[in-house]
Structure formats: C-alpha cells, structure tokens
Amino acid sequence: MDFDRMDIPRNILVGSYIGNSHLRPALEICKILIERGYNVALVAPGNFTPSSEYPKIKQFSTGPKLDTRDLPNVYEEIFFEEYTFKKFKKQRKISNSEYLDRFKIYMEAATEFKPDLFFCDFLMNEACYDVAWKLKKPIVGISNGLTSRSDSPYRSDPSWGCHANMENEPFIERFRCAIIIPIMIIYESRSWVNELNEIRSKVGVSPVSSSIERVKDSLFFADTFFGFEVPHHLPPLIQEIGPVMQDEYQPITPQFSQFLSIHKRTMFVTLGTQVYTTQKNNEILLKSFIEAIDKNIIDGIIWSFSSSPNNEFPSDIILSNGTTFETSYILENKFPHIYITEFSPRFALLNQTNVKLFFSHGDSRSSHESIYTAKPMLLLPIAFDQMGNAEKLVNVGVALSVSKFNLSVYDILIKIEKLQIDENIQINVRRMQVLARINSKRKYRAADLIEFLNIDSHNIDNNNFNNFNGKNQIKVKNEQENYSNYANAYLRELITPDSRMGFVKGKYLDVFVKEE
Template structure:
C-alpha cells in the first residue's frame, strides 16, 4: 500500500518538473538568446511559469468576452402578442406568467419594471385593467367583456342541461360567427405591434393561429388540457358521454368511446369546418381539413402536470408546464381574516367568474350548507359570488323553517360570510391556504383545481361544463375529491361528502402526495419560458422562403433573411437598404407587415424547419410507414406463410405416412 502511494507521488513530481521545463524552454524560444532573456530565465518561479499561465488567462478572457457577446445578442428586444377568445385572468394567467419571465430576463437591468411590458400586447375581449402582477399591458380589444349571463341563449343550456358535444357546439358556433371580426383585429394588431411571436390560447381561437400562418410568424399554442391534442386509446372525454379513463370499462363501452362517438363528433364538426374554411378563403388564408392541421407541427404548452393528467405518451412538441402559479397572491382582507379566525372548520365556496346554475340548485346548496352547520360538520362558510348568481328569495331549513336568503347574502347570518365580485375578487389562494379552511366546493375549473392542490385542500366538485367533468373524474380517481351531479343534487349526499372529505385518512395522504407534485411542477413555467425563447430565436436563424411567378409563369424562389441576422456577403447592400428605409420613414419590419404578402406563398409549414428538433419522424413518414404497419404487415405475412408452409408440410408428411400404411395394409389383405 505504501509503495503504491510512493509511486503516485513520484509520477506527480515528474509531471510537475516536465511542465516547468517545457514552460522554461518555450520562454527561451520566444525571447531569443540575449542576456536579458537569460537573466530572466534564471528566475523559474516567476518567468518560466508566466507564459503558460498568461496563455491560460488570455484564453479565459477571450472565452468570457465571447460569452458576454453571445448573451448580449441573445437579449435583443422581442415583441410577444398574447391572444385569447374568452379573456379573463384565469385564461390569461399562464401566458402572462411566461411573458413576465421572458421580460425579466431581457430587461431587468436596463429598464424599470413598468416599462418592460411595452414588449407584450394582448388581444382579448373587455378591458384588461392593470393587475398587480402584470401592469401596463397594451391591449387590442375584441369587444365587450365575455359575460355568460348576457349570452344566456348560449350558456344557459350549457350550464343547466347535460353537457355533451351538442352543448360544446353552441359556444363553438358563436366563436365561428365572430371569426372575420377577430381575424381583422389580429391582423391590424400584428401590423401595428409587429410581434416576433404569437402566444395563442387554444380555446376557439383559430383567428390567432391563422394570422400567424398568414404573416409567417411563429405561434405557440397554450391550453389547460391535453385531452383532444394527444391520443391514447384508453383516454376519452366526458363530452362523448364517456369516462376520462376507460381502463375499467367493458368492451362495448370502450368500442363506443373509441370509434362510434368520436366518429359522430367528427361528422358533426365537418360542416362547421367547411363553413369556417369559406371565411378563411375570403381573407386569403388557406383552408384546413381539421382543427389540428394548422398547429400540428407547432409548439403546444399545456397548463397541467403528471398526477393530474391520466398517464399517457406525449410527443416532444406537446409540453406539460403546469400548474402555472403566480409568484404572489392578494392577502386576506381584515374582514375575511376575522371570520377565518373565529371559525375552525370552514368550507370555501366558489364557482368562478362565469359559471352559474339554477335557483333550485342554489336552494339545495344553501340547505345543505345549513344542515352541515347544524350537524357541526362545519362551523363556517365563505362564499365568493361572481354576480351572476340567481338565488331564490327563500329556502327551507331542515326543520321546514323558511329563511330569507337576503339575510345570508348580506352577511346577517353568523356562520356564513359572502363576498361579491363588485368589491373585488376574493383572495382565493390565501383563503385556501388558511389552516381553518377544510373543504373547497368548486366548479372544477383548472385554475381552482391547481390552487386547491397547491394548498392541499380537498375538493367537492360540482362540474357544469367544458373540462370541469374531466377534472372532477381525474381528481376523484386520485382520491382527493368527490363530485356532485348538477342534475341530481341531494342534500344528504352533499352533507355526507363534506364530512367524508374532512375525516377520511386516505384523502389526507393523497392530498399530501398531490401537493408535493403540484409544488414541484409549478416551477416548470420557467421551462415554458425557455421553450418560447427558443422558438423566437430559432425563427431568426432560418431564411424565410417565398415563391413568385414571373411574367412567363416561371417559378422564382426568393429568400429573405431576418433583420437581426445580416448576410455578410451583402452587408453593404443591407446597410444601404436600411438607410433608404430610414430616409423614407419606413423600417424593414413595416415593409414586411404593411406590404401585400406574396401572391403564391410556398405551401410549407414554417415549423418543419423551425422546430425540426422536436418533430418526430413518423409525422413525415405518413400513417402506414410512420406506424411501421408495412414492416409489421410483412412480418405477419411471413409468419403466416411459414405457418401455412409448416402446416402443408406436416399435412403432406402425415398424408404420405397414412397412404403408405394404407397401401401396405391393402397389399397384405390382397395377399391373404
């Protein structure tokens, strides 16, 4: 053992001496043979090591300078246009959180916080007022604020009747009717704001993606779910009258939910796609065959996470980035704080800002709440009203006493505290995070579900429409929530479920597990910002090709390189062109956006080169080759052929043996 260490020490000293000798000889070779160099070479501790060390420092300095230069170029100003059909903070939060991260990365040193947001603009209904987390955002309004109560002809059947694909088409048809108006707003905002990227909320927002296609600007889709974007045969959707997870369903149900009901949905969608394509053609946008065609090769971000979603394979272009949470939330008001402190077992009730139900359902819910309080299952309720509710004037308590609901709504009932949207939204996250909040009665919107999981609060879910049914099923399957039926609300069932969610030990364990997942995955909004940043940068590193026809009908392909990546061979021409543009009061970007697009743009998806690192080969190979059906079919044919040959050979051998034996027996019989 000692000899081993001795050998290592000798080797180390030998290497050290050789380095010194090499450094000394290189110094002598550089400086020549004059007396000054000889004198210097006699001081090995200083001079013989210095050239070697100096070269290291020079290399490091060059590397540092190049790195700084790269970072400087990487942080050039970029404009992001966020688009949403519905609007509202719950739909906009994921997009705005991503934009906030990108802006802080690029501008936190040189500009004040409020000035950063001049690089983000919003296309959405209503007037998005300055928010504590997202101030000073430029907005191009698409019309009045989305109000489901004012659109009762559409949303009343959706909220009050069983939700299926016919209900889905009610909202879809309204969105399609507004397509041309929204397309023009997106077009004008694109010309005015000159975005480098469009961040489009997926819900009924075809105009956003079509404008991105028209102007050849990268677009990134964002939504709260992957339900209809990815395929797994064991996954379905309550919109078809099926369960989200078909794992335990019978063959008949699995067949219906995989083949028959989706086929009916596609059949019903077909005429709507044709009608929308006619509007596309009228504004110079090419028609598509399905709602996924325009974005099949673009980046898609889903505000969801594993644990919340049913496990299934996800292609690289589809990225789960949720739950997207804000960095800070409004604090509890003094009035709510006082109520929370004086009650130890509180149920928080909120159905969002756009959902409402029937007066009969509100009566049953109030009766159930009063019954739960009388049984001492809970001792307090905080109900956040959106202003859309239509409560009955009176309700009956368990002892048949008639109660005036106005007393409850005006906080004259000791155990119930009601907040109203007219005085500002309730600080939901802060309420859920309070130790005395034991249960959350919610509609099951994805934002509310994420916030409840993040704070570890069990949920009693009353879904009304959209993805709320799927969310309720998935959370109930995880053992952290129970769901109610809007068409069959029963007081005893509600009270029993409120008690179960507070007392069951498995619910508490499952909640802790999901809370850990939610908090870990909430950091992925930074990953989302990375991906969006890559798309913006990649779009500037590739030539954009356009196709023209000359007077003789011959095809001409012209390449235009992005303004931030000048061609070195044509630097002088580029500079002269920019100078001419400046003199004429027109920038290159204005020329691109304000001039008419090419008469015949090349029919190719810009994402085929923009996101080539993420596009899986099977999408380019076609269905048969991409799924290797030709290879599997050949293997199956060969196996069947071999089996048939083996069967034929066995049959031939057996037949030969049988015939031979029969001939022998027959010959013997004849001989006898």
C-alpha cells in the same frame, strides 16, 4: 439561459378569445420573458392590462369582457341541461360570427406591434393562429388541458358520454368511445368548420379540415400535469408545463381574516364568475350549508357567489329539524356563520389554515390551486371540461363530486364530513400537493422553449428557409403544407421522424408485415 440576446427577435403577441383565467398561464410565462428583455403585447377581451400584475404588457382589446350572463338563451341550455359536444357547437357558432372582427384586430395589432412570435390560447382562437399563418410567424399554442392532438384510446371525456379513464371499461364501451364517438364528433363538427372556412376565404386564409390542423406542427403547451391528467405518451412538440401558478396573488382582506379567526373549520365555496346553476340547486346549496353548520359538520362558510338572472332564492329556508331561516337574513350577511361575497381572493383563502375544504365547479385553474394548497374538494361540475376534471380528481382520491341533476342536502352533508375525516383523502391531498409544487416550476422551461423557437426561427429567416428545409425542389400541395414545411424547419429538433415517414413506414408496418 445565458447568451447574448442583442440581435434576437423580442416581440411576442399573446392572444386569447376567452380572456379571464385562460390568459393567466401565458402571461405568467411572458413575465419571465419580459425580465429577459422581451416585449409583450396582448389581444384579448376586456381591460386586462396594463395592471399591477402585468404593467409592461400593452393590450389591444377585442371588446368587452366576456360574460356568459349576456347570452342567457345559449348558456342556460349549456349550464342547466346535460353538457355534450353538441352544446359546444353553439359556442362555436358564436365564435365564428366574431371571427372577422377579431382577425382585423389581430392584423392591426401585428401591424403596429410587429410581433416575431405569436403565443395563442387554443380555445376558439382561430383568428390568432390564422394571422400568424398569414404572416408566416412561428406560433406557440397553449391550453388548460391536453387537446385531441395528444389523445390515447384509453383517454376520453364525459362530455362525449365516456369516462376520462377508460382502462376498466368493458370492450363495447372502449370500442364506442375510441371509434364511434370520434367519428360522430368529426361529422358533427363539419358544419361549423365549413362555416368558418367560408369566412376565412374573405380574408385570404386557406381552409382547414379541423380545428387542430393549423397547430399540428406548432410547439404546444398544456397547463396541466400527469397525476391530475390520465398519463400517456406525448410527442415532443407537446409539453405539459403546468400547473402554472402566479408569482403574486390578491392578499386576504381584513373581512375574511376576521371571519376565519373565529371559524376554525370553514368551507370555501365558489362556482367561478362565468358558471351558474339553477334556482333549485342554489336553494339546495344554501340549505345544505346551513344544515352543515347546524349539525356542526363545519362551523363556517365563505360563499363567493356571482348572481345571474336565475339566481333568485325563496324567501325562507326550512331545515330538516323544522327551523326556518329568512333567506334575506343570510344573503345580507346577518347570519354570523356564513359570509357571502361577490368576489374573493381564491388562492389566498385556500392558503388559510382554517379553510378545510373547497366546494368548486372544478375548472382547471381552481383545481390546480386547490391541489397546490392541499385542500380536498367537493365538486359540482356544470359544463365544459369540469366533468372530466371532476372524474380525474375523484380517481386520484382528492375529491368527491355531486351531480347538478340530482343534488341533495343529505348527499352534500355526507361528503363534506367524509372529506374532512377520511385518512386516505388526506394522504392523497398531501401527495398531490408535492407533485403540483414540483411541476409548477416548469413555466421556466416553457419560457426557455419560447426563446429557443424565437432564436431558431430568426436564424432560419436570416439564412434562407430553403437551405434549412431541404425540400425546396418539392412542389407543395397548398399554402398550409408550405407553412408546415416552414414550421418543420425550425422545429426539426422536436419533430419525431415518423411524422415525415408516412403512416406505413412510420409505424414500421412494412417491416413487420415482411417479417411475417
């Protein structure tokens, strides 16, 4: 974009409840904006910035870095049992209890930094949206996937007991997942929505009926792409801008380079730093890895392993041929074909020629990086969006999956071998890599749209909102509707007419009925 930026708003406040990988896409977009002269501050847990990656971003910390291991009573139930929407309610209860503290930090950050625009991660981050609403500042939302704002009937979610793609399902299943399940979810979510509304009232924030109501009139970015997602129509306010890749990644270290130089067929394994599985499953995984090497299916394993209170192993691992391995011998990296580490440069490892496949839990970020580097995936989904991601990746032919409830050595060995020799998988991996690399350039479009919104809202503020809105004589029902009208004024180029026409006229039902 080429224009004079001297008189436009320059301050952007980024906010995230989760932090960690949820921040990367927004901060990568903000790096582009910083190069264009913008100032960026961050509200998030931990000590994320300033850093070598983001040296010009100031952080207002909301507390220590989130760690699921600090909440074993909640997260053991989420990780070890079947993950459903009802489990998500437990996470919402925790985030509700922290709302007032986070709201206060956002207000303090806004007072000091004076943001012209809020850039808010979507997940459990109501405080960010509510402060923007209270200050009447434009909002841009971002999520690692497409939210319920953009749902189509043929898209669903395994955490609802449905499939990610419903096109081949029988009528009764399509009816259940399109009608019954959404009604149940609305009913189940009422308790934490009502609880949060009561908390909101303490700081003068109006209630909402759902988690998406505050953002329904906002520009929204999805860090994903069709090919990975089940394709469907998107309204202009929702822009898929993924996969957002970093400009810089941690380099590979000498220890990894040395291991890979003598292991030509290595499998890289990581379940991330915030997800863990049962002791029994870890034992099966370790046994599978040793068996795969013993049977020459692969010749090396790099396992990035984050310990938890339940990650203890038995003292010995017994292979199918009767050979016994002392577990400590392996965990202390005395076994030459398995390298175990707590942290690893994931993207750098996936870029290595001798890494032939990736064993992952299937979160969005690691999935994007695996597709971008053309590495087939063996997936062990644990919770959250991972089951849906696993289904989508299997459906496009770049991955195979195993179940945390029925993990077996034999199944893992068969799938490790198939991922390396199946020609269709190799073709699909290369095809998806091209798609990911083409779409990864769209973070610049995201930065352009933020500039447009920033400039347009600034112009409207300077030239009287009512002149642009055209509705100043209409009495609004509540503050949320007034804010929506304000947002509509500077997003009018991206809002489809049916949203203003009402359901009947917007769907042209009056015309079609009269014709009949």
